[in-house]
Amino acid sequence: MANTIETYHVPVLLKESVDGLNVHPEGIYVDVTFGGGGHSREILSRTDATCHLFSFDQDEDAERNILDKYGPGKFTFVRSNFRYLANWMRYYGIDGIDGLIADLGVSSHHLDDEDRGFSFRFNSPLDMRMNKRAGKTAADILNEYDEEKLADILYMYGELRNSRRIAAAIAKARGKSRIATTQDLLDAVSSVMNREREKKELAKLFQALRIEVNHEMDALREMLASATELLKPGGRLSVITYHSLEDRIVKNVMKTGNPEGKAKKDFYGRTECPFTLVNNKVITPSEDEQAQNPRSRSAKLRIAEKIGSKLTS
Structure with missing residues (x-):
């Protein structure tokens, strides 16, 4: 089945998820689920020439949607499973990122193929x-x-x-x-x-x-562990989930710092976690979006910020 970039995959919660990244023009960002490039294009539209976006996708079909117009100085496509996030960032000499976005689950392209x-x-x-x-x-x-x-x-x-x-x-x-x-x-x-x-x-x-x-659950755990290490203080993690299994892992990492949800306590009994929640209540698509894009009906958006000093533009 032939797809254009516009129909390959309709991005879910596009504005809300990218807003959650709190994008600043000079940052380094990662989109670990490139697909049709919707979230990537939105991130790049909010940045300037000094920004760099790394976008991951292991499916060769997604490679046809590469954002060539942004040039090698602003955009890098990585054809790989996002579980290897840390390895690829090391390869490109990146030791810290300002935000990571993930739109998990199966894309509309795959369901329609x-x-x-x-x-x-x-x-x-x-x-x-x-x-x-x-x-x-x-x-x-x-x-x-x-x-x-x-x-x-x-x-x-x-x-x-x-x-x-x-x-x-x-x-x-x-x-x-x-x-x-x-x-x-x-x-x-x-x-x-x-x-x-x-x-x-x-x-x-x-x-x-x-x-x-x-191996989606293992890949998700590995990616979130790498993201936790790579995010700079004040950096944002914006993740859209579609079923309870992946949502539970994301929620646990954001609340406790680990996929199992086992909270670590310091000497004074306070919970130690690398993140603070940006939205205590999950963000869900509007009725209009659900009507236009049935895939969005089960979507939940969670956003967390790496604890530390705030990013500045």
Whole structure:
């Protein structure tokens, strides 16, 4: 499916998330989920020639949206998983950043691509890799993981209460023939889906597989740890989440400094955390945005500031 830069991915909470960065014209910023470049363009529109933005995306499709017009002095595209943020910043000689933005989850481009297997709307090969150059596909996982491990993944990443029944149905189906396409998977699990909640359960099933294929939770933890170290005092972390698993990790890091949410106390019993919350209550899209962009309906924006002296322009 062909996409223009404008239709590749519609950015969610665009103004709110970039406002949250408190952009100053000469800063160094990172967009770890470049996609169609919407958030990156908005950041660059608020800066001057001395600013530099590093934008990450591991998907080769996103590379077509590179912001060439800004030139090498202002913008650098990094085709890599954001879990390697610290390595790439070291490579470019960057030891501190003024802000980082992340729009997590699957992009509208991936959901609309009929050839990648991210959506059950299309009959396509079960790939689901963000980086098509490496790693197991969703089909590999469905056919190679033992039934117990498959059930655990569906429960942990899809929060499916009937994960064991679904895993058993998949194991039975693959015993007859390899599950290779989205339709193969739908046929395999149709008998164990709750008819009243079928679309929601299928969405959770596909979410669980996508998370496992791309190691999303591990990558998120590593990226947030690197961001915590790289952010300068007063630097901002602006993160949009779409499901409870990733939101819990982001919330814990912002409130306690670690993904597990285990608060560390100093000698006087005060909680030690590298961040202070900018918004105590999550920011959600307006009704108008939700109507125009259905993907935004589950979005939550959290913003935190690195503790220390404030940045100045």
